[in-house]
Amino acid sequence: MSGVPDVSVVVAVYNTMPYLTRCLSSLTAQTIGEQRMEVVVVDDGSTDGGEGEIERFSALHPGLFTTLRQPNSGGPAAPSNRGLELATGRYVFFLGADDHLAPEALERMVEMADECGSDVLLCKMAAVGRRTVPTGVFTRTSPAIRLVGDGLPWALSNTKLFRRALLEEHKIRYNESMPAFSDQPFVMEACFRAERISVLADQDHYFAVRRADSSNITFRAGPELRLRCAERIFETTCRFLEPGPLRDGFHRRHFHVELFQLFGADFPALDREAQNRVCAGVARLVDAHGAGVLERIDERRRRTLNLAWRGDVDTLCAEITADPERTPRTADGRFALVRWLLAPVPSGRPPRKKIGQDAV
Template sequence: MTTGPGPRPDRPDVSVVVPVHNTMPYLTRCLSSLVEQTLGRRRTQVIVVDDGSTDGSTEEIERFAAQHPGLFTTVRQPNSGGPAAPCNRGLGLAAGRYVFFLGADDHLAPVALERMVTMADNCRSDVLLCKMVPIGERTVPTGVFSRTAPVIRLVGDGLPWALSNTKLFRRSLIEEHGIRYDESMPAFSDQPFVLEACVRAARISVLADEPYYFAVRRTDSSNITFRAGPATRLSCTERLFEATCRFLAPGPLRDAFHKRHFHVELFQLFGADFAALPPQEREAVCTGAARLIGAYGDGVLERIDPRRRRTLELAWRGDVAALCAEIAADPARTPRPPTVGRFPAVRRLMAAMLD
């Protein structure tokens, strides 16, 4: 079901796509920040895609749409299991010159959209990053936001560490190349989308003079990336490596993005929750990680920091006992909430790995 203001008398500057699944009470602050944007309602289209929420998010979306007619286009659909499908649905409804993706847990500074659109127009940007800051225990990239820059490189200015979709994209670039989210990826689906957009962009810019995007980690860590189980994360990490090989030729550019995936997604498979897995599942995760290390680690593994390299080398050797001891001795590894029993997709993935 889709509701909205109907045809607009003029073309909005930016369409903001907000995928939502059970994000109360954070959703209220998110939507309020869009109402407060200095860009103005005639220049803004907000598309809120409710992906089968059951926690009151649906009613909150309806309340905002009723209070602010003409600003919100709302869609409700059955739960798809991840953010890719609602993002694609929002893209299909977008009418703006630019499109921006906002996490339903997160919120924007009031001037964010206006400043981003102004800079993108002035710099002829195809992709524009705005400075992010963390709320709670969320982590965000820092290097890429060290300065405002009209143009940055694919590698050398921190972009490989900033692959979330929380960016302003020129919509004509997205449509010209048919760039869409992979709906078979329940986690990390934004990264191949962003990678392709950045590879195809003529100019990538950064707006970093002040914080514009406030990234929130929920107190219960129920954001989709945090709640995904190890089988899901392993499967989707493999898809990330496949994407870099699809869009980048062998060489330093591809290696820089592979380094990121070793440093972040692959290493995070071996957090405190790894030692708590049943023995068969630990073996399956090690086997899967070893396959990726063998396929993509040449020339990359030795370039990551010693702590992470030691963990991945143990996984590559399949030394589960030493790996568990390594994790237990590292106070920096934070437990994740238990997930395997709660999410059917995770159970199916884990079962496939163990076959």
């Protein structure tokens, strides 16, 4: 490859076989072409044969892949930072190692970012298995969206196109002390510093996969670890946003998602001291940030957080146990995922729409 690539795709890998094959195949099928892109793959100490698969793709596509293998760090932050340090493209895109892209995704994103002068660009996501993805922010293609009011606080994963100069100018990096949710402070800082945030929503470009075994760090992390990471998320919002509607817009999302999810099916299994620590931590966050926000979330979530704030662990555990929506799902779409994994990777170009033309 000669010159500066338009886009560097960073893939942090840890034990994602066989999903990794689909992920890397979707990158080699990109219509932007190998001369305009680079793929930086950082293997965070995989033990499932992923290292060999990375080597196989590198050999089949010389010059496209930059690879690094390191001891396991315990989370995606460190390999994502190493990948960002190796990236040389004008833009950087972070792709989950168990996810994949539509063939035209990178070409369309770079085209729109160049046309609109975007610092951050979101592309429409689709869910595979029982994975959930944001929808409100993808109702239409837009050259510029607001921090609050267009759905951005509900779409804080790092699966976005970032202007690399923005990340380097402000030294924006992942917090390596966060085993989970480290992408959210990263994304929030980039968006808070961006002059323009755009959305490409004309068709599905990013396919987000919930693994059949739900084995990634976000699903494996226990409530106490997730609480510590959630505290870092609130700290980031307060660092960049003054008290008021913008900050409240993000805090509402944090209460709705991060704090409520602390009280899933695994919470009753904790020992009482751990349960009390989680409730005390949530109570501190409610006291600090809940005024004007807590009453704006739905009644079910508000009741759960109020029980935690009061320290009523017995009632809280009883309600969690009786709530079918918080019962662990073991099958998790396994058979649908097997069929998906065996399907061929598309190579043709889907019908194109002009930038700014909304999906019907």
